[in-house]
Amino acid sequence: MEVRNFLKGENVIAVVGATVNPEKWGYKIYKTLSGVFPRVYAVNPRYREILGDKCYPGLKSLPERPDTVITVVPPRVTEGVVKACRELGIRKVWMQPGSESREAIGFCDKNGIGCMSNACFVVDGLKKGFMK
Amino acid sequence: MKAAADEGSMDEEIMEIRERRMKEFMEKKEFPEKPIEVKDNDFDETIGKYPLVVVDFWSVFCPPCRLIEPVLEELARELHGRAVFGKVCVDQERLMASKFGITAIPTLLVFRGGKLADMIIGYAPKDVLLGKLKKHLGE
Numbered sequence: 237m238e239v240r241n242f243l244k245g246e247n248v249i250a251v252v253g254a255t256v257n258p259e260k261w262g263y264k265i266y267k268t269l270s271g272v273f274p275r276v277y278a279v280n281p282r283y284r285e286i287l288g289d290k291c292y293p294g295l296k297s298l299p300e301r302p303d304t305v306i307t308v309v310p311p312r313v314t315e316g317v318v319k320a321c322r323e324l325g326i327r328k329v330w331m332q333p334g335s336e337s338r339e340a341i342g343f344c345d346k347n348g349i350g351c352m353s354n355a356c357f358v359v360d361g362l363k364k365g366f367m368k
Numbered sequence: 369m370k371a372a373a374d375e376g377s378m379d380e381e382i383m384e385i386r387e388r389r390m391k392e393f394m395e396k397k398e399f400p401e402k403p404i405e406v407k408d409n410d411f412d413e414t415i416g417k418y419p420l421v422v423v424d425f426w427s428v429f430c431p432p433c434r435l436i437e438p439v440l441e442e443l444a445r446e447l448h449g450r451a452v453f454g455k456v457c458v459d460q461e462r463l464m465a466s467k468f469g470i471t472a473i474p475t476l477l478v479f480r481g482g483k484l485a486d487m488i489i490g491y492a493p494k495d496v497l498l499g500k501l502k503k504h505l506g507e
Contacts, residue, residue, distance in 0.1 A: 243471055333432050352472075352490065354490035354491040355430075355472040355473060355475075356429070356431070356432060356433070356472060358427070358458060358465065358471055358472060
């Protein structure tokens with residue numbers, strides 16, 4: 237699947253593993269994407285709010301179905317996330333390197349979920365101009 | 369008489385072949401055997417200098433970028449004289465990354481005759497990359 241399909245401007249995006257810690261990728265990715273895309277949701281059961289936005293405990297509690305889910309969580313958590321994606325009919329999952337596992341990738345392949353796991357978002361120090 | 373004429377034309381042919389090989393050798397010598405560092409300010413010059421240039425946009429913080437690095441080094445050696453490989457570190461060089469709308473790394477941009485011909489996003493093993501580059505190598 238083309239990378240642009242994951243990041244179309246009209247896509248609803250959920251960042252699973254969004255966090256309040258500015259040192260973590262979950263923070264950098266959420267911050268960058270929420271500054272660029274109109275509908276980006278933070279998902280993490282640990283927080284109620286991230287960067288002043290509501291943070292949701294899981295994909296099922298989001299107000300709308302995401303087009304793309306980005307995982308910034310340990311691989312075993314990603315394995316649960318992809319199962320939730322199948323249940324909810326989510327067709328695109330981008331696993332930030334380090335959050336992927338063979339099982340999660342295999343599950344996506346078997347269930348027709350487009351999966352990206354071999355590239356990093358350009359976020360650190362890079363601004364809106366990159367997310368066209 | 370005819371044999372002498374044949375010999376003469378053969379000599380010319382051999383000379384032509386020698387010259388052509390010498391030219392090819394000299395041209396090949398100018399091709400770097402390793403990926404070269406490319407910066408925003410010499411980007412255009414680099415992609416215009418060689419017939420086929422593959423530029424890798426990467427970051428030190430990106431694990432797949434580190435995975436693809438030795439693959440590109442191997443390809444640069446194997447395709448020496450046919451393609452040149454360059455590297456742009458997006459942590460420092462942001463202008464070209466922005467110009468080409470790089471949203472994920474590693475991204476390889478393939479330039480043929482100085483013009484963008486292809487974009488390959490994400491880590492891929494050597495055989496896959498070679499397969500994607502073949503069409504640009506005229507194979």
